[in-house]
Amino acid sequence: xxxxxxxxxxxxxxxxxxxxxxxxxxxxxxxxxxxxxxxxxxxxxxxxxxxxxxxxxxxxxxxxxxxxxxxxxxxxxxxxxxxxxxxxxxxxxxxxxxxxxxxxxxxxxxxxxxxxxxxxxxxxxxxxxxxxxxxxxxxxxxxxxxxxxxxxxxxxxxxxxxxxxxxxxxxxxxxxxxxxxxxxxxxxxxxxxxxxxxxxxxxxxxxxxxxxxxxxxxxxxxxxxxxxxxxxxxxxxxxxxxxxxxxxxxxxxxxxxxxxxxxxxxxxxxxxxxxxxxxxxxxxxxxxxxxxxxxxxxxxxxxxxxxxxxxxxxxxxxxxxxxxxxxxxxxxxxxxxxxxxxxxxxxxxxxxxxxxxxxxxxxxxxxxxxxxxxxxxxxxxxxxxxxxxxxxxxxxxxxxxxxxxxxxxxxxxxxxxxxxxxxxxxxx
Numbered sequence: 001x002x003x004x005x006x007x008x009x010x011x012x013x014x015x016x017x018x019x020x021x022x023x024x025x026x027x028x029x030x031x032x033x034x035x036x037x038x039x040x041x042x043x044x045x046x047x048x049x050x051x052x053x054x055x056x057x058x059x060x061x062x063x064x065x066x067x068x069x070x071x072x073x074x075x076x077x078x079x080x081x082x083x084x085x086x087x088x089x090x091x092x093x094x095x096x097x098x099x100x101x102x103x104x105x106x107x108x109x110x111x112x113x114x115x116x117x118x119x120x121x122x123x124x125x126x127x128x129x130x131x132x133x134x135x136x137x138x139x140x141x142x143x144x145x146x147x148x149x150x151x152x153x154x155x156x157x158x159x160x161x162x163x164x165x166x167x168x169x170x171x172x173x174x175x176x177x178x179x180x181x182x183x184x185x186x187x188x189x190x191x192x193x194x195x196x197x198x199x200x201x202x203x204x205x206x207x208x209x210x211x212x213x214x215x216x217x218x219x220x221x222x223x224x225x226x227x228x229x230x231x232x233x234x235x236x237x238x239x240x241x242x243x244x245x246x247x248x249x250x251x252x253x254x255x256x257x258x259x260x261x262x263x264x265x266x267x268x269x270x271x272x273x274x275x276x277x278x279x280x281x282x283x284x285x286x287x288x289x290x291x292x293x294x295x296x297x298x299x300x301x302x303x304x305x306x307x308x309x310x311x312x313x314x315x316x317x318x319x320x321x322x323x324x325x326x327x328x329x330x331x332x333x334x335x336x337x338x339x340x341x342x343x344x345x346x347x348x349x350x351x352x353x354x355x356x357x358x359x360x361x362x363x364x365x366x367x368x369x370x371x372x373x374x375x376x377x378x379x380x381x382x383x384x385x386x387x388x389x390x391x392x393x394x395x396x397x398x399x400x401x402x403x404x405x406x407x408x409x410x411x412x413x414x415x416x417x418x419x420x421x422x423x424x425x426x427x428x
Contacts, residue, residue: 008060019055022092026052026085036131037082044081047072052089058096066093066109091142098146099153110143184360187298187353194302194350196237198309200230202275229274236267261293262286262321265300269319272304279304279317286323292381295357296321296330299365302354303332303377311374327363330379333370354379 026048030040040048054068073086094113098106114136122129207226262283269279288296300319307317316335321328351367354377358365363381370376 011059012056015058015060016056018092019052019058019089022055022088023049023052025088029085030082036084037077037080040081040085044076044079047076047079048081048085051076051086055089055092058093059100062093062096062100063105066097069093087138091138094139095142095146098143099149100146101150103147106143106147110139114139183356187356190353193237194305196233198305199271199275200233202308203230203233206276233271260297261290262288262296264297265319265321268297268301268304272308272317275308276313277304277308277311277315277317279319281319283319283321284323286321286328288323288328288381288383289361291361292328292363292383295361295363295381296328296379298357299330299354299377299379300332302350302357303334306350307332307334307375315374326383328379328381328383330377330381332377333374334376335370335372335374 030048051069051072054065054072057065069089073090076086077083094109097109117132118129118136121132203226207223211223265283266281269281272279300321304317304319307315311317311334318331318333318335320331320333323329354367355365358379358381361381363379365377365379367375367377
């Protein structure tokens with residue numbers, strides 16, 4: 001059975017026009033003098049014209065069309081009518097068989113036609129057999145041409161399919177990178193806003209507590225200093241927020257990023273100290289890749305924020321940064337304790353964000369309570385990252401200081417503590 005071709009109606013119209021043209025050419029061949037055989041009579045004209053009718057279905061039903069053609073062609077040649085008149089239709093049918101089906105089918109069809117023709121012609125004499133051999137060459141040539149065309153079409157179809165698949169893969173890759181970039185920006189915005197808003201909230205709550213509970217101990221200079229520190233923290237947050245959002249406005253070739261590195265850790269420490277924490281900074285001289293430095297900065301930022309927010313009054317924090325075995329080891333230990341009261345803060349994404357920052361450069365992060373109270377965050381960030389990890393964090397410009405390093409503790413200035421979450425440095 002033949003293989004159905006899409007758009008059968010249009011294909012049949014085209015093949016019908018071709019069949020009509022071949023029938024007209026067959027009539028012309030018989031009128032100007034055929035190559036061999038006698039001129040057709042009424043029966044010959046009927047067989048000649050009827051043999052072209054199956055050519056209308058040569059591509060929609062190539063096997064049935066070829067068999068129908070053969071049914072008219074065999075008696076036409078057996079009656080010794082002009083043998084050259086049906087040459088075009090015969091070659092077109094063989095070409096269609098070869099170009100629309102497997103090689104085995106083409107070989108069987110060719111072998112059947114050539115074998116039958118040679119058997120009949122050689123039975124009629126040597127001269128007839130020799131002439132049939134020349135025609136066999138044309139039959140084989142058209143079969144080979146059809147097979148080559150079929151393989152060419154398959155090759156073109158495979159190339160187009162691979163191109164479409166590659167295009168779909170590129171679109172999926174673009175969508176994946178867009179999602180990853182949005183997630184990275186969301187983590188950056190969370191880290192920035194959580195850090196700044198938490199510290200501002202801590203300082204304002206202390207001030208409000210003193211103004212409400214102990215107005216006699218009001219220190220106007222300390223209040224002014226606290227408000228100045230809050231304004232400075234807001235300005236620093238605005239600068240960093242602008243740098244973060246600049247990623248959304250920059251072009252695809254812009255390699256600037258909003259994340260600072262290890263050189264900005266002192267600003268984070270100064271801000272934590274200004275919020276009432278005692279911070280011991282121990283940072284070894286090291287130059288990690290930009291992506292690793294940016295991840296370490298964000299981890300430290302979130303850990304300090306959680307320590308100030310959840311670590312109780314006057315938390316003691318130790319920040320250690322070391323290079324060891326080709327990795328950056330970051331440790332933030334909070335030795336503060338919190339009052340045993342229910343938490344007023346809903347759980348957030350602090351620990352999740354820190355783990356994602358570590359994973360963005362192929363590192364690991366552990367965060368757990370200490371045996372002697374407090375909380376500890378430990379991160380190991382390898383210097384050698386794969387392109388997938390390195391693409392998640394770009395080099396970053398230097399950031400504006402979040403607060404002056406020599407500013408006094410607000411808690412120490414007012415001499416009062418405030419009620420905090422008792423989770424002991426848990427996730428924000």
